[in-house]
Amino acid sequence: MFDRYEAGEQAVLVHIDFSDDSSKEDLLELQLLATSAGVNAVDVVTGSRSAPHTRYFVGSGKAEEIANTVRASEADVVIFNHSLSPSQERNLEQLCKCRVLDRTGLILDIFAQRARTHEGKLQVELAQLKHISTRLIRGWTHLERQKGGIGLRGPGETQLETDRRLLRARIKSIQARLRKVQKQREQGRRARIRAEIPTLALVGYTNAGKSTLFNTITQSDVYAADQLFATLDPTLRRIELQDVGPAILADTVGFIRHLPHDLVAAFKATLQETQQADLLLHVVDYSDEQFRENIDQVNEVLDEIDSDEIPQLMICNKIDRMDGVEPRIDRDENGLPTRVWMSAQQGLGTELLFEALSECLAQNMVRHQLRIPPQEGKLRGDLFNLNCISEESYADNGDWLVEIHMPFADWQRLAKHSEADLDALIIENIEA
Numbered sequence: 096m097f098d099r100y101e102a103g104e105q106a107v108l109v110h111i112d113f114s115d116d117s118s119k120e121d122l123l124e125l126q127l128l129a130t131s132a133g134v135n136a137v138d139v140v141t142g143s144r145s146a147p148h149t150r151y152f153v154g155s156g157k158a159e160e161i162a163n164t165v166r167a168s169e170a171d172v173v174i175f176n177h178s179l180s181p182s183q184e185r186n187l188e189q190l191c192k193c194r195v196l197d198r199t200g201l202i203l204d205i206f207a208q209r210a211r212t213h214e215g216k217l218q219v220e221l222a223q224l225k226h227i228s229t230r231l232i233r234g235w236t237h238l239e240r241q242k243g244g245i246g247l248r249g250p251g252e253t254q255l256e257t258d259r260r261l262l263r264a265r266i267k268s269i270q271a272r273l274r275k276v277q278k279q280r281e282q283g284r285r286a287r288i289r290a291e292i293p294t295l296a297l298v299g300y301t302n303a304g305k306s307t308l309f310n311t312i313t314q315s316d317v318y319a320a321d322q323l324f325a326t327l328d329p330t331l332r333r334i335e336l337q338d339v340g341p342a343i344l345a346d347t348v349g350f351i352r353h354l355p356h357d358l359v360a361a362f363k364a365t366l367q368e369t370q371q372a373d374l375l376l377h378v379v380d381y382s383d384e385q386f387r388e389n390i391d392q393v394n395e396v397l398d399e400i401d402s403d404e405i406p407q408l409m410i411c412n413k414i415d416r417m418d419g420v421e422p423r424i425d426r427d428e429n430g431l432p433t434r435v436w437m438s439a440q441q442g443l444g445t446e447l448l449f450e451a452l453s454e455c456l457a458q459n460m461v462r463h464q465l466r467i468p469p470q471e472g473k474l475r476g477d478l479f480n481l482n483c484i485s486e487e488s489y490a491d492n493g494d495w496l497v498e499i500h501m502p503f504a505d506w507q508r509l510a511k512h513s514e515a516d517l518d519a520l521i522i523e524n525i526e527a
């Protein structure tokens with residue numbers, strides 16, 4: 096039997112460069128992640144390899160170096176900036192005589208510390224259980240402490256089988272609870288659509304300044320700190336915009352490079368607000384050297400969660416750190432705002448942001464006159480449900496004449512899912 100070491104707060108970070116670009120990780124980001132997890136990086140071991148080694152991920156010489164560094168710095172945890180296989184983790188722990196975490200484990204730890212809502216906590220637990228279940232291998236039981244011991248074991252089961260069975264049951268029960276919470280949330284969302292309130296979602300790379308901007312906009316007191324993933328659960332606020340009226344603003348969890356796919360799936364619900372938004376405020380830390388990569392990374396994830404079609408307004412944030420950059424709005428050839436240069440923290444350019452938001456959202460609303468024949472009963476029902484009808488009357492032949500006003504995104508969704516050809520139903524004038 097091999098028991099795991101308890102993880103502590105003094106960490107040795109390990110960062111290996113690969114010649115292959117796709118496995119390149121950023122050491123600075125690992126340091127930020129470690130800080131976010133409340134860990135103190137006492138030393139860093141770096142190296143380069145052409146490919147991971149089976150036994151220790153690194154070569155045995157490098158593994159010895161890590162173990163020596165742990166001893167010299169009296170660290171109690173080693174954090175790898177990569178994914179380790181369960182057996183690599185175990186081999187390293189035996190060699191270093193302390194807890195070894197990989198990147199996924201570290202991110203999960205941060206998620207666990209930050210989960211605040213019921214749904215967020217369930218999601219984190221689910222992701223953790225799934226992570227553990229891939230690591231349940233013979234001779235390495237993790238569930239020892241959580242188990243009640245007597246009475247839990249099934250007939251003829253080995254310890255490993257009991258662990259697996261308990262894990263599966265726990266995962267199932269969490270998934271069921273999650274479905275229930277998500278359904279409740281979905282109902283809340285429908286109520287919002289009925290109220291015809293457009294939704295804005297703040298998205299962006301972690302540490303870009305989303306929560307700070309959220310505060311600046313709402314004047315509310317949402318947690319903004321120099322820590323990654325400071326926000327785990329979407330935080331919603333109602334704001335008032337000139338010429339548009341009320342809107343819902345949603346803060347979201349930050350995106351991060353190489354987020355293990357399992358985690359993306361587990362946290363999908365925290366990004367629900369993103370998927371259903373009418374406008375995305377893509378916040379970018381323009382003072383960060385890697386801002387281009389970060390933008391690409393965020394757009395890639397947005398693509399993965401089917402949010403790439405939603406209109407974006409880019410917020411070029413932290414201009415207070417850049418020389419000679421003043422707050423301004425960039426516009427496209429139609430005069431529509433595409434970028435707002437500002438500093439959320441210093442409150443520079445806030446009025447410009449509000450101006451751009453109003454313009455984008457006013458643009459994002461569609462107003463159409465429709466002539467709907469009686470046989471399109473389903474469409475009629477959909478329009479009623481969207482609560483978007485501002486005027487209605489009937490033509491002599493029984494056609495229904497309506498004027499609708501709704502977010503462009505809703506119109507598109509309707510057009511996509513409706514059997515009727517909506518564009519063909521548009522008429523110039525309701526009296527026609």
Ligand SMILES: Nc1nc2c(ncn2[C@@H]2O[C@H](COP(=O)(O)OP(=O)(O)OP(=O)(O)O)[C@@H](O)[C@H]2O)c(=O)[nH]1
Pocket residue numbers: 299300301302303304305306307308318319320321322323324325326347348349350412413414415416437438439440441
């Ligand atoms: N100099 C400067 N710092 C800023 C600005 N906006 C935010 N920050 C700082 O950047 C750090 C991260 O800000 P957050 O608002 O927590 O970032 P976030 O995007 O919400 O991060 P996650 O929730 O972790 O994804 C904090 O230390 C902020 O004070 C800005 O305009 N200028």
Ligand SMILES: [Mg+2]
Pocket residue numbers: 305306307319324325326346347348349
């Ligand atoms: Mg945040």
